[in-house]
Amino acid sequence: MEHSHHGHHHGHGHAHVHGAGADSEKRVFWAFLLTAGFMGAEVAGGLISGSLALLADAAHMLTDAAALALAWIAFRIARRPADPRRSYGYDRGQVLAAFTNGAVLIVIVCWIFIEAVQRLREPVPVEGGIMLVIASLGLVVNLVAFAILHGGDRRNLNLRGAAAHVLGDLLGSAAAILGALVILWTGWTPIDPLLSLLVGLLVLRSAWLVVRESVHILLEGTPAGIEPTDLRQRLIDDVPGLIDVHHIHAWSLTPERPLLTLHAQIGEASDPQATLKRIKQVLARRYGIDHSTIQIERGDCGDD
Structure with missing residues (x-):
């Protein structure tokens, strides 16, 4: 029985992933600056206008700023080299950050649903003009932030988790603009919730x-595109x-x-090293x- 671990391919793959990760890290950082910078204005606008759509979007931006910060920290941690206690390094921290961001976003959506139902039962006045101005500015900021993230590595789950938050903000701003226009034209406030x-x-x-x-x-689920059989x-x-x-x-x-790990059974006349090399290539x-x-x-097989 022979056991072999091919080190050259492993090192080559790391260089590519870390290069893509550095680009994604920069994109998340710039998106964070944009989101955090505009969040305060949107919170004030939502409180002054009384718009739930604006407040919901502001809540998105608040959590999105934290989510983007978390994603950025995860990218930074992933830079750390492997050590005896973390033989694969710290890349899995990005997956944890993505899970956290997605779970928090689900909680926020549930809160918005509850608030929207309450607003439908008990309508409140909404200042359409203020709502329109703040939402329009928010749309511009979110479009820029989303474009920055969308241009990154779309396979990166951490980046996608951050982009999901920003997409929520973008849609929220667009909805707030539409709601403001309807309120200004018709005075029908239920459009907001x-x-x-x-x-x-x-x-x-x-x-x-x-x-x-x-x-x-x-x-530890099987990766997409790999079917063992x-x-x-x-x-x-x-x-x-x-x-x-x-x-x-x-x-x-x-x-x-x-x-991936596997056992490969070969014939008596087969060259183990040549077989191993060919398997690696495939x-x-x-x-x-x-x-x-x-x-x-x-x-x-010895394990059997």
Whole structure:
């Protein structure tokens, strides 16, 4: 029985991921500055105008500023090198940050739903003019912040979690503008909480997708695009001298870093090193797996 771990591919993958992470880190930082800078104006505007849509959007921006700060901190922590206690490094902190941001966003949406229902039962006056001005400024800020984040690495779950918060702000500002126009033209104030409900549903979907994927990664779920049965057959078909593949375990540190372990049974005449090299090539080319641990076996599997 032979065991081998291919170190060169592992190091190459780290360089690419850390380079993309540095870009995402900068994007999150600039989005944080924009969001935090405008948040105070929107809170004041919502209180003065009495608009729930503005206050809901301000609440989004408050939590989004914290969410963006959390995402930025997670990127900073991920820079730390691996050590004896964290042999894979600190990249998984980004997934924890994404889960936290998504979960907080779901809680905020629930609060908005409750407030909207109360406003529908007991309407309150809304100053459409102030609401329109603040919401328009907020839309510009959110568009810029979202454009900054949207231009980053879309595979990065931490960046997507931050972008989900900013998208909620963007939709909230757009809804507040529409509500202000309706109120100014017709005086019909129920449009404000109704639009808040609509925005909440849209934001809830984005938040749920981030939470679902982050939970899947934290539970060591199989990465998207990797089906163990298909992977086994692909290796047997593409690698000469490979008799069987079993004990396949695939998971992710982050969406950009899939990992895999497997046992490969070879014939007596097969070259273990050549077989190992070929398996590594297939995993990297077909599945994007640059870090794998492969146990080469002759005869029966020792674990069985």
